[in-house]
Every structure is written in structure tokens, then in C-alpha cells.
Amino acid sequence: MGEAKKDDASMEDDTWTQGDNKEWSKPIKPLQEKWKLVPAFLQVKGLVKQHIDSFNHFINVDIKKIVRANEIVTSGADPLFYLKYLDVRVGKPDIDDGFNITKATTPHECRLRDTTYSAPISVDIEYTRGTQRIKRNNLLIGRMPLMLRCSNCVLTGKSEFELSKLNECPLDPGGYFVVRGQEKVILIQEQLSWNKMLTEDFNGVVQCQVTSSTHEKKSRTLVLSKHGKYYLKHNSMTDDIPIVVIFKALGVVSDQEIMAHIGLDARSQNRFGASLLEAFNLKIFTQQRALDYMGSKLVVKRFQSATTKTPSEEARELLLTTILAHVPVDNFNFQMKAIYVSLMVRRVMAAELDKTLFDDRDYYGNKRLELAGSLISLMFEDLFKRMNWELKMIADKNIPKVKAAQFDVVKHMRAAQITAGLESAISSGNWTIKRFKMERAGVTQVLSRLSYISALGMMTRVNSQFEKTRKVSGPRSLQPSQWGMLCPSDTPEGEACGLVKNLALMTHITTEVDE
Structure with missing residues (x-):
């Protein structure tokens, strides 16, 4: 009895595999059938x-x-x-x-x-x-x-x-x-990706920039190379601050520890030597001394706050909340920030040697909508x-x-x-x-x-954050990375050409999902 059952099962198994093979061997459905997918997609997803x-x-x-x-x-x-x-x-x-x-x-x-x-x-x-x-x-x-x-x-x-x-x-x-x-x-606004390092050649200066964006602050931080030395540039400072001074202000005080962050190979040491020497010439050896130096370079605020802080405390506050604002700092432990800065320096050093390591601003992976x-x-x-x-x-x-x-x-x-604020905006x-x-x-x-199409086209329009008057071809031209995401033909003529784009009809934009 048991054997008979087993045979039945094996026969069923065989017919299933045969049926499966028949399914696979059927000819591919014609194009007319595939067009039925489009209304199904539009019903489930919709265009907006x-x-x-x-x-x-x-x-x-x-x-x-x-x-x-x-x-x-x-x-x-x-x-x-x-x-x-x-x-x-x-x-x-x-x-x-x-x-x-x-x-x-x-x-x-x-x-x-x-x-x-x-x-x-x-x-x-x-x-x-x-x-x-x-x-x-x-x-x-x-x-x-x-x-x-x-x-x-x-x-x-x-x-x-x-x-x-x-x-x-x-x-x-x-x-x-x-x-x-x-x-x-x-309109959908297209802009450069935030909280991401971008290395580029800006008028002959190799720089790595990060636009930090948190709920509290938005700020841009640059690490750049000038005359063989490395500097950090930020709007809140009047001058570019030597990178070793930044490391010391972040609590990485010994030169050996700074080199451990940058790289211990001979080539990195030779290229970073001038920056270490610069801090030595400025006689900055401690964290407090580095903060004092940064405090002396602060941009004068128009509205002084009621709480009077010393320049070094202001500089420390700046490192905590504004410079690379998206990197978390716990109880004035700047280690994560120091590692992030060292990574930016290494990106600049690598790009100086190999020009292929520059990031492309127009690559769509570096954009966010x-x-x-x-x-x-x-x-x-x-x-x-x-x-x-x-x-x-x-x-x-x-x-x-x-x-x-x-x-x-x-x-x-x-x-x-x-009410009035949201309405008028x-x-x-x-x-x-x-x-x-x-x-x-x-x-x-x-x-x-x-027309119906003009209404749909308006809903999928993408506006680029770029001045229309500048005659630069880069942001306007088609980028291979836009394939399948943007409609190559739907763009206005004239000065807005290539800056005002339209999503392809089936583009899906992921939105931030609550964890």
C-alpha cells in the first residue's frame, strides 16, 4: 500500500516537472500582450x-x-x-x-x-x-x-x-x-546629494566638499590642497585653517596619531610633512592652543548672543555643531569627526595623484530629488x-x-x-x-x-538648482546615468534646456521610510 502511494507521488512529481517544462517552452508572448502591463502598472502605482x-x-x-x-x-x-x-x-x-x-x-x-x-x-x-x-x-x-x-x-x-x-x-x-x-x-527639486563627499578640481585647486544637512543645520565644509599643504575651509572662518590645527582641535594631538589617521606609508608621510611643519611653525601643540587659533579666525557675528563665550569656546561649539554637522559627537568626543576629516584628506591626496578619482557632479548617483x-x-x-x-x-x-x-x-x-506661512509659500x-x-x-x-498630458507632464517635472543664465553645457547635456529615469526628449527649448527635465513615466522615487 505504501509503495503504491509512493508511485503516485513520483508520477505526480513527473507530471509537474513536465508541465513546468511545457510552461517554459511556450513561445514568448507577443508585444500586444505586454502592453496590458502598462494599465496594470498605472492602476497600482499611478504617475504621481x-x-x-x-x-x-x-x-x-x-x-x-x-x-x-x-x-x-x-x-x-x-x-x-x-x-x-x-x-x-x-x-x-x-x-x-x-x-x-x-x-x-x-x-x-x-x-x-x-x-x-x-x-x-x-x-x-x-x-x-x-x-x-x-x-x-x-x-x-x-x-x-x-x-x-x-x-x-x-x-x-x-x-x-x-x-x-x-x-x-x-x-x-x-x-x-x-x-x-x-x-x-x-515641482521636484534636484540638488547635489548631501552628507556625501565629492572630490573635484575647482579652478586648479583639488578639493573635497561635503554639504552636511541635519534637522538643525545645513553647512558646507571643504578640505582643499594649496601649495602642497592641506586646509579646511568653512564660511564661519575668515581664513582657511591648516588641517593639522583642525586635528589638534579635535583632540588628535600627537603627530604620530595624526599620521596614523592619514596613512603610515612613506609617500603619505612625505606629502603630509609640510602640513605638520606648518602647525609646528605656528607653535600649536595642544588642543587648547589649536582652539585659541581657530577662535582668532572666527567671522564676527552680527548678533552677539547674551551668553558671552571666549573665542576658544566658540570654536569648540563650531566644531561640535556646525562643521560636518551630520557626523555625531557624543560628549565632546570628536573621534568620529577626526576620522571623517582624515578620510576627506585622503580623498584629496588620492585625487592629486590620479585624476580619474574626481567625482562627476552631473552623475545622477550624486543627485537627490x-x-x-x-x-x-x-x-x-x-x-x-x-x-x-x-x-x-x-x-x-x-x-x-x-x-x-x-x-x-x-x-x-x-x-x-x-496657516498663512504655508499658504503664502x-x-x-x-x-x-x-x-x-x-x-x-x-x-x-x-x-x-x-491637456491631460500637459497636466501629467507638469507633475513629473524636475527643476535643477542651477542658474539659467550661465552658459555651461555640463548640467544641460544628457548623462548616461539618467537612462531609464528621465525622459530624454521632454525638455524646454532655450535657456532652460536640459535644466528643466521630466521623469520617465515609470520612474519610482523612494521616499524615506520610518524605521
């Missing part, structure tokens, strides 16, 4: 998925991180006073009909009434009023313009029939905003920090005047500030972020509705 994914990540994940990073507001006037944000949420789209009456709205209604399709941003807070500790839930701090078809939009997950009842075209891809009655698209979510995230963070700073100022001013028991911080929270296209000295114009444009 990258915008919607990035905005969803912002309203569900990023906004919570921003509020958590700036959760406590304190005041110097009263040590007991504090305001703490416990949670933040972006609600469903609604419209204010006056007298504090709100009702749900649709994008079509906002287009007709020349209003903004937006949802309330509400927070839960805990704060002190005198000796009382008070909790308040669902407090409005502003309104967030909503992207059509994002996770909070009324159109999400609706059938074609339901969409037509909302006066919305089922074929409309979404991915844009309705602000003051106008349809606005945030900034989507709507990250741009609005920057804007919201700036407005939220400004609101908290103003609350702190109001508390500092009012607590001494009225008795602390009568000061209620909630009365001074203005929702209009964040999207409607004007001017992205001004003071912390990063970032001033960009033309980030948003009115959605072109000349």
Missing part, C-alpha cells in the same frame, strides 16, 4: 505616486518628529513655567463658515469658492498656569494645505462613481494642492520654531508684568501664523527658510490644464 508618498510620510511621520524635537517651551522669567506638546495630528479637510462652525469640504468646492483645501493641525498640550498644571486636547495651531489623493484627502479610496458624485474626474491623478482656488504643483513632503516639512519646521520662539518671548515679557498665576499661554497661541512659490539662509523662488507653479 512619488509626490503622494512623500506628502503622506510628512503628515503621518515627519510632523510628529518635528514636534517631538521642539516639544518644550520654557521661559527665563519663571523657572516653573513650561509648555509641552504631547501629540500632533493632521485632521480631515474642512472649511470654516464663520462663528466657529466648520463643515467637511471637497476640492471642487474649494476651487469654486477660491479657498484653500486644507485640514486642521491639532496638538495635545500640557502647560502650567501659576501652580496649576493644565492639559488641553485638540488645540488648533494652524491649517495644513492638503495634497489631493493623500491619505487624509476625501478622494482617497473612492470608486469612480463616488468620485463623480464629488464632481471630481476619476482620471485626475491628484498630487497637487488647491490654494486660494488655484491648483498649485510643487527633493519632493513636496520634504519641502513642506522644512517650511513647517521653520514656522513651528518661530511660533515657539514668539511664545517664549511673550512669556518672558508678560510673566513679570502680570502675576505668573494669571498668565495663560494658550490665549497667545495664534493659529494664523502657520505654496501660492507664491517663494521658499524662504531663515535658519538655512535658503531663498528659492518658483518652487511651485500653477498646474497646466491645456
